[in-house]
Amino acid sequence: MQGPGLEWRRRCRLRWRHMSDLQRRRFTSNTRLGPLLRLARHWLSPADTAVLDELCASWRAGKDRSTALHLKQRGNDSFKARDYLQALSLYTKGLRYVPADSPECALLYANRSAALYQLHRYQDCVEDIERAERLGYPPELQHKTQSRRAACLQRLGGSGGESRESEPPSAASPAPGVGVGEGAGSVRGMREVCVGTALYCWASLLNHSCQPNTTASFQGTRITLRATQPIPAGEQVLHCYGPHWSRQCVGDRRKSLQTQYYFWCECSACVREGGDRSPAPQAQFLCRPCGSVLSLEEGGYRCVHCTQLVPQQSLQQQLQQLRLQMEGAGNMDSTHTDTALAQLQQCQADAQSLLPAQHPLHGEIDDSLARVYATHGDWGAAAQHLQRSLHAVELQYGAGSVELAQQLLKLAQVLFNSRSVCEAESVIDRAVPLLTTHYGADHDTVAELKEMRSCLQSLPGRR
Ligand SMILES: [Zn+2]
Ligand SMILES: [Zn+2]
Structure with missing residues (x-):
């Protein structure tokens, strides 16, 4: 056309x-x-x-309800076949054939929001839900869009600004002193999502390091930069432009910095890792028959014991498969708890025979298991798995990282819900200074933890 x-x-x-x-x-x-x-x-x-x-x-497309209906139906078929991209395109096409502001429009927006959600485009998803509801999406169906919106907002973390270091979602744990309501205090998933971009004149003057000595957080459009360690007078204040040592290997970091910012990174982390030939834990695999770590060489991974060569592609595919299974189980709703648990336990077993102990996926599986147990109300099991994932997160991101801070917050919430007083207090004591470093003393999460602590102290039967 x-x-x-x-x-x-x-x-x-x-x-x-x-x-x-x-x-x-x-x-x-x-x-x-x-x-x-x-x-x-x-x-x-x-x-x-x-x-x-x-x-x-x-050039406006002619309005034709039957074409729109046909496109919607095809969109639904694609959605069922999990071809979300195709579904998205069909719903979008369908929208062109119905009058703007019509009830059919509302249905198409609602369906499109489901496809957008599956594609992790949470901001777009929320916008479509709002359009659908504005156009009179049937109230008896709104529970679906409402829970989808809640899931999006949770993933978007409720923060504005350029959000690589996303703020944790605001209070979702039960208010201390109040009974635990349904769904309250569950362990929430967190993912870093870029929800917008802004220009910060002075912050953009800072030089990059893959292992920076500051952390940035956003409140609305305001950026706050805090030191994560003492910075001696005369030393550079360094900020991470995105590629962080804990998330990418040195080669990938340097490549992406070169492409986007036109410099070859010579930060302390890159220099250190640049000379180290051994692959990062994320790039290591185990030999299935004997369990030893495979070494990467030309053409694939080789086991030093069995001397067998495994193609790199096959290992990557197994890892990808494992990841998909884990995400699928993690996203199941509370009516499928048993299936989700069984699937995650299978993932855990597979991961143990495929990946070395320090691979970050083990921690992610534990995190998913914790979330499912928490949805089930089994706080003890949830806490156990969170403890294990905490260890993995610390190993991967470091003891002063924002990731560890967020994981501690989750653990504190779970321990609080299970009324494990002493353990909860010690986790709160670790979490508060770390969250303060990253988000400031007046942040919601810090206030929430302090409130939890005072609530625990006032519990009857305590000393
Ligand atoms: Zn670097
Ligand atoms: Zn072997």
């Missing part, structure tokens, strides 16, 4: 021909986009705008 672009270009050519030499020179000598656009806007006459409006109006 050919859009109105061609017609508009003809119109522009006509305008160009009628310009003076001086005007043309002003236009062509401008190499910066901003001033160029301002100039073009200045020259755009009401007659041009009218032409543009007319062109766009004549």
